[in-house]
Amino acid sequence: MIDLPELRVPPAVVGATTGGVATGTASAGAATGTADGEVRIGGLGEPGTVLLSGPGPGSGSESLAGHRARWGDLPGATGADVDDLLEASALDGRGGGGFPLARKVAAARDAGTAPVLVVNASESEPASGKDRALCVHRPHLVLDGAALAARALGAGAAAVHLHRGDAGPASALARAVEERRAAGVADPRWVLSHGPGRYVSGESSAVAAYLHDGDARPRFTAVPLAVRGPSGRPTVVTNAETVAHLAVVCRIGPAAWAGLGAAASPGTRLATVTGAVPEPGRVLELGGPPTVGEVLVATGVPAPPAAVLVGGYAGTWIDGAEAWQTPFERSALACLAASPGCGLVGVLPHGACGLTETSRLVRWLAGESAGQCGTCVAGLPRLADGLEALAGGRFHRRGLRRVEALGASLLGSGACGHPDAVVRLVRSTLDVFADDVVRHLAGAPCRGADHPPVLAVPAPFLPTAGPRPPEDFT
Amino acid sequence: MSTVVRIDPTLCRGHAICALFFPGGVELDAWGFGRVVEPRPVARRTVRRALRAAAACPNGAVVVYDDRDGVGASGATPIGTL
Numbered sequence: 394m395i396d397l398p399e400l401r402v403p404p405a406v407v408g409a410t411t412g413g414v415a416t417g418t419a420s421a422g423a424a425t426g427t428a429d430g431e432v433r434i435g436g437l438g439e440p441g442t443v444l445l446s447g448p449g450p451g452s453g454s455e456s457l458a459g460h461r462a463r464w465g466d467l468p469g470a471t472g473a474d475v476d477d478l479l480e481a482s483a484l485d486g487r488g489g490g491g492f493p494l495a496r497k498v499a500a501a502r503d504a505g506t507a508p509v510l511v512v513n514a515s516e517s518e519p520a521s522g523k524d525r526a527l528c529v530h531r532p533h534l535v536l537d538g539a540a541l542a543a544r545a546l547g548a549g550a551a552a553v554h555l556h557r558g559d560a561g562p563a564s565a566l567a568r569a570v571e572e573r574r575a576a577g578v579a580d581p582r583w584v585l586s587h588g589p590g591r592y593v594s595g596e597s598s599a600v601a602a603y604l605h606d607g608d609a610r611p612r613f614t615a616v617p618l619a620v621r622g623p624s625g626r627p628t629v630v631t632n633a634e635t636v637a638h639l640a641v642v643c644r645i646g647p648a649a650w651a652g653l654g655a656a657a658s659p660g661t662r663l664a665t666v667t668g669a670v671p672e673p674g675r676v677l678e679l680g681g682p683p684t685v686g687e688v689l690v691a692t693g694v695p696a697p698p699a700a701v702l703v704g705g706y707a708g709t710w711i712d713g714a715e716a717w718q719t720p721f722e723r724s725a726l727a728c729l730a731a732s733p734g735c736g737l738v739g740v741l742p743h744g745a746c747g748l749t750e751t752s753r754l755v756r757w758l759a760g761e762s763a764g765q766c767g768t769c770v771a772g773l774p775r776l777a778d779g780l781e782a783l784a785g786g787r788f789h790r791r792g793l794r795r796v797e798a799l800g801a802s803l804l805g806s807g808a809c810g811h812p813d814a815v816v817r818l819v820r821s822t823l824d825v826f827a828d829d830v831v832r833h834l835a836g837a838p839c840r841g842a843d844h845p846p847v848l849a850v851p852a853p854f855l856p857t858a859g860p861r862p863p864e865d866f867t
Numbered sequence: 868m869s870t871v872v873r874i875d876p877t878l879c880r881g882h883a884i885c886a887l888f889f890p891g892g893v894e895l896d897a898w899g900f901g902r903v904v905e906p907r908p909v910a911r912r913t914v915r916r917a918l919r920a921a922a923a924c925p926n927g928a929v930v931v932y933d934d935r936d937g938v939g940a941s942g943a944t945p946i947g948t949l
């Protein structure tokens with residue numbers, strides 16, 4: 394059995410109308426976690442939240458004193474305790490892959506000495522804001538989690554990897570590290586790393602590589618990073634939200650934490666809502682879990698939209714009415730070939746064209762390739778050409794078959810999963826917008842083609858003109 | 868132990884030499900980059916061909932390794948002998 398430290402439950406959770414974790418001690422907390430928890434949806438500082446509980450968005454970065462008042466001191470759990478807690482909670486990665494943290498930690502510990510811990514807070518997904526929100530507003534929760542993960546791993550240092558173009562999280566974390574140093578918190582040595590903010594630079598092997606040699610491009614790996622990273626040492630790269638959950642698990646206990654979610658997807662989850670919503674970029678914490686419809690109602694979308702893009706810009710489209718009924722949770726989304734990914738929910742309104750939106754996304758994603766794998770460099774711009782031709786109504790059946798063949802040849806072609814993710818996005822597009830595809834094939838682009846862009850894409854990093862095709866799609 | 872044959876796409880420059888040395892085990896995609904079609908060869912003869920392709924690739928992009936520990940992957944000595 395694990396000895397858990399005395400718990401001081403955050404006031405926002407204690408006695409909150411949603412119930413859940415309202416108990417004084419961690420061991421007793423297990424009893425109150427309802428198996429399939431009540432639905433909780435809340436933004437920063439709103440009732441029912443856990444990671445986001447505490448002061449609201451206006452109050453800036455939370456101080457160590459404020460954090461301790463709600464959460465108590467950094468738990469004294471030993472590495473072995475944290476390990477057991479990780480195992481018992483089945484905490485899954487929240488950066489996109491959803492890989493259980495316990496397995497990464499175990500692999501690294503078995504693999505040898507001097508493991509490296511990297512907390513990835515670079516949030517390279519352009520529309521996602523959850524890691525930023527955590528680092529800016531709850532830096533001590535992230536650092537507590539990182540310190541506990543370092544203990545489980547037996548690492549003397551922990552790196553927090555940030556996006557160098559974004560000063561907010563960097564200054565909040567730097568300040569938090571100073572506060573902890575002054576207060577003498579039993580922390581690992583902190584390394585704050587500031588990497589490039591490009592899309593594929595946030596991929597775990599690129600992050601590990603950046604810390605090793607400063608080149609933030611994905612690497613070809615024969616064995617998992619947790620077994621052997623670019624430096625030759627076992628390297629665990631985990632997301633900022635994941636370790637923040639670990640900080641909560643170590644305080645309220647794995648059962649109470651798991652009870653905040655469903656049996657198949659324990660705990661709460663952060664999500665960012667974007668697209669045709671009143672407040673794009675709003676970060677919400679979801680427990681229960683709610684359906685996509687409930688999440689959208691909470692963000693001011695009263696009725697099912699045309700479609701929803703889940704998991705990220707290289708995510709999966711789901712038909713609006715279908716998504717409305719679907720819990721925003723791994724196993725339910727998996728039935729629709731989707732995944733919560735980084736927690737992005739992008740809303741496509743009625744009257745906008747999913748094919749046009751996707752062609753813009755694919756063009757941007759093609760330019761975000763790290764430019765190292767031939768098929769990715771040559772093939773993704775061709776895929777974007779194909780989507781643009783389709784969206785513009787300059788397309789025949791043969792072109793559609795070529796897009797499908799192109800997709801098949803891109804699958805598994807890269808050192809990282811980027812081409813595969815883009816192909817999955819395209820496949821879900823052709824599936825969800827099948828009626829539109831038929832109309833576009835008939836040479837009649839829909840009314841939505843003139844709709845202003847819904848999902849904003851950043852300026853391209855590279856010019857996206859790949860090697861020109863020997864024959865055109867049209 | 869199981870032998871794995873892969874092409875490191877970050878190193879492959881499409882010289883197509885692997886396809887000459889490992890016919891049936893490697894094919895070239897639409898752009899001429901190598902794709903391994905038999906990533907887990909069992910027959911000794913096939914493994915030998917894969918090792919020849921690994922030795923012949925001008926970029927060292929063909930890697931043959933043991934899936935338990937990854938030894939033999941780029942940079943390290945390939946497993947087995949030709």
Ligand code: SF4
Pocket residue numbers: 593610611612761762763764765766767769770806807808809810811812876
């Ligand atoms: S697959 Fe594409 S994005 Fe990934 S490393 Fe290769 S070139 Fe870069």
Ligand code: SF4
Pocket residue numbers: 874878879880881882883884885886899900901923924925926927928929
């Ligand atoms: S010989 Fe090497 S560089 Fe050429 S196609 Fe094969 S793997 Fe690629």
